[in-house]
Amino acid sequence: MLVLQAILDGILLGGVYSTLALGLSIAYGVMHIINWSTGQTLVAGLYIAYILVTKHNMDPYVTILFTFTILGAFGFLMQKTMINRIIERSGYRAGPNVLLFTxxxxxxxxSILEMIFGTLSVSATTRYTGKSLAIGPLYAPVPKLISCIIAVVATAIVYFFMHKSELGRAIRATSQDRNTTRLMGINSKLMYCIGFAISFALLGLTASLLVPYYPITPYIGTSFSFKALIIVVIGGVGNVKGAIYGGMFIGLVEKILGSLVSDSFAQVMVFCLFIIVLLVKPEGLMSKRTSKA
Amino acid sequence: MKTLKKFIPMAILIVVGLFVPTVLKSQFYMQSAIYVVIYMYWASSWNILGGYTGLFALGNGVYIGVGAYVTAVLFVYCGITPWIGMIIAGLVAGLLSVLIGYPVFKLKGMYYSLASIALMSVFELIFNNEMEIFGVYTGGPNGLRFPVTGRALDMQLSSKTSYYYLVLALLVIVLLFSDYIQNSKTGFYFRSIRANQDAAASLGVNVLKYKLTAHFISAFFTAVGGAVYVTTFLYVNAKQVFGMDLSFSMVLFCILGGANTLWGPVIGALLMVPIQQALRVAAGVELAALSSLIYGLALCLVMLFMPDGLLGAIKKLIAKRKTATVAPLAAAVTDAGQGGAEDE
Structure with missing residues (x-):
């Protein structure tokens, strides 16, 4: 029963991990750069959602509209004014330079969040807090259940956007060969901006999904950054399905090993898995065999 | 004449370095000076790997930690003095770096950076959570204390000033070594790997061998620094030595000053560490965030405006001056061709 409960918890966690990783994966997949501030951006989103929920009595899931738009616009501007510039000027060192910049x-x-909100942990009390749903002998906390469902729906929407829409196709084309797509009349810089905006917007969405049940401090970002990177590498870079599978996989590993052995052991195992995947199949477990230069 | 000119900055460093303690009277300032010099040292060690060879390792803190723990364990349990312990620690770290490097060098570009960070996190998690490692008590989150003997033979020096001279000596050694490497055949192999690994391989450079060599040298020096670093505190714990901040700092200082130059790392650390230290004091506890804000801003601004670091920017300015008077076209060409040929 313990294991079944752990599996359920893992799936509920994995859903939210998927959208988190998707945010990083799109940026990495499109521009071949790593956004090292994934977690910190998420935390900024968490505080925005927290303020909306506590000061304006908003439903946590309505805050998605705001976090999604605010962070999306911010990501667009950041890419347009700064990161594009770094990519252009850094030549072969673009990857490391953008990583250091982020x-x-x-x-x-x-540090700004720390100055505004202090170092203590806060959590938003919403109407969902503390409620849980009994499924047979298992318990699913209501906020985690809703968040997981929204995450899965959002991931599906992103999948269809990236694969079926004209814009999504253009973004993917840019990621495959920037110069050729330029010859085809696609504004590759704009695609970069849109890619980065989507990536930030998804982090905003993830923040709103976490806010009903996750305690917030300014420092939780780093662990999320790591999670996102691990999931992206395990699932396959720039691969929407990979983010889902990778997210679910890591969620399950964490919860199952965490309940059977210990949380710290689960964390070490996650990192070890990551290194093994990097060494054995750096293109990711879910990706098709493609030869990449 | 040229060799003489080259030694002028080194002479300035040594003379200024030797006179610093006569100006800085308090213990606090001496501790800050130790920080400045040890960061110069680490940034220079990273430069051999990240600057010359172009391997963008982000987890070199792992060697600080390994060096620190090996020295501590050897001293606490075997009574081996840190003077010998730090050399053993350096060799252990070097060996580890080769063992790690061998599989990891199959990975290119960013994957290599990711693997290096992941590795450091594994070490941090293990050392922070396990009380014993291979049956040796390392104290987990409580850390490990050195027994106090107060003997210089055990590297327990009487004052901060003595420790300062010790790290200064280490810095001079690593700089002399970097200079030697830079102008040696090995150094040229390193740079050929950075410029274009495949082309280097096709011209007969044993890429794997020289990558591992760079890794070994860098890990050795970093670990020796880690050994001395914890000996000044007589205490080691995982958060202190394996932290991400330490690893990122050495990369930042090196790139800020100018990676791939001898003096870049020194200048970078000289600029940043005093600012951090001063902010930490001036801002107090309630504004502790200010120091990391400045740190982050510096990182952003350098990447935006000086991707080649301070020295790189100065060099480019001089080059532009020279060419602009001759022909504007030539300047455009050098700008466009800065990709691989900007060094030296």
């Missing part, structure tokens, strides 16, 4: 931006976000 790491610096992450420090800035964390």
């Amino acid at each position: 790491a610096g931006y992450g420090y800035v976000v964390t």
Whole structure:
């Protein structure tokens, strides 16, 4: 029964992990850069959602509209004004330079949040807090259940957007070969901006999904950044399905090993799995065999 | 004449370095000076790997930790003095780096950086959560204390000033070594790998061998620094040595000053560490965030405006001055061709 409950918990956690990883995966997949501030951006979103919920009595799931738009617009501007510039000027060092830039931006976000909100942990009490649904002998906390469902729906929407819409196709084309798509008349810089905006917007969405049940401090970002990176690498970069499978997989590993052995053991195992995947199949477990230069 | 000119900055460093303790009277300032010099040292060690060879390792803190723990365990349980312990620690870290490097070098670009960070996190998690490692008590979150003997033979020096001279000596050694490497055949192999790994391989450079060499050298120096670092505190714990901040700091200082140059890492650390220290004091507890805000802003601004670091930016300015008077076209060409040929 313990194991079954752990599996359920793992799936509920994995759903939210998927949208988190999707945010990173799209940015990495499209521009081949790593956004090291994934977690910090998420935390900024969490505080926005927290304020909306506590000060304006908003339903946590309505805050998605705000976090999604605010962070999305911010991501667009950041890419347009800064990251595009770095990519252009850095040449072969674009990857490391953008990583360091976003790491610096992450420090800035964390310290600003610390100055505004202090170091203590806060959590939003919503109408969903503390309620849970009994499924046979198992318990599913209501906020986690709703968040997981929304996460899965959102991931599906992103999948269809990326694969069926004209814009999504253009973004994917840019990720495959930037120069050729430019010859086809696609504005690759704009695609970068849109890709980064989607990535930030998804982090905003994830923040709203976490706010009903996750205690917030300015420092939780780093662990989320790591989670996202691990999931993306395990699932396959720039691969929407990969983010879902990777998210579910890591969620399950954490919860099952956590309940059977210990949480710290689960964390070590997650990192070990990550290194093994990196060494054996760096293109990700879910990706098709493609030869990449 | 040229060799003489080269030694002028080194001479300035040594002379200024030796006179610093006569100006800084208090213990606090001496501790800050130790931080400045040890960060210069770590940034220079990273430069051999990240600058010259272009392997963007982000988890080099792991070698600080390994160096620190090996020295501590050898001293606490076997009574081996840290003077010998730090060399053993360096060799252990070097060996570890080769063992790690061998599979990891199959990975290219960002994957290599990711693997190096992941590895450091594994070490941090293990050392922080397990009380014993391979049956040796390392204290987990409580850390490990060095027994106090107060003997110089056990690297327990009487004052901060002595420790300062010790790290200064280490810095001079790593700089002399970097300079030697830079102008040696090995150094040219390193740079060929950075410029274009495949082309280097096709010209007969044993890429794997030289990558591992760079890894070993960098890990060795980093670990020796870690050994001395914890000996100044007579205490080691996982958060202190395996932290992400330490690893990121050495990369930041190196790139800020100018990666792939001898003096870049020194300049980077000289600029940033005093600012951090001063902010930590001036801002107090309630504004502790200010120091990390400045740190983050510096990182962002450098990446935006000086991707080659301070020295790189200065060099480019000089080059532009020279060419602009001759022909504007030439300047455009050097700008466009800065990709691989900007060094030296």
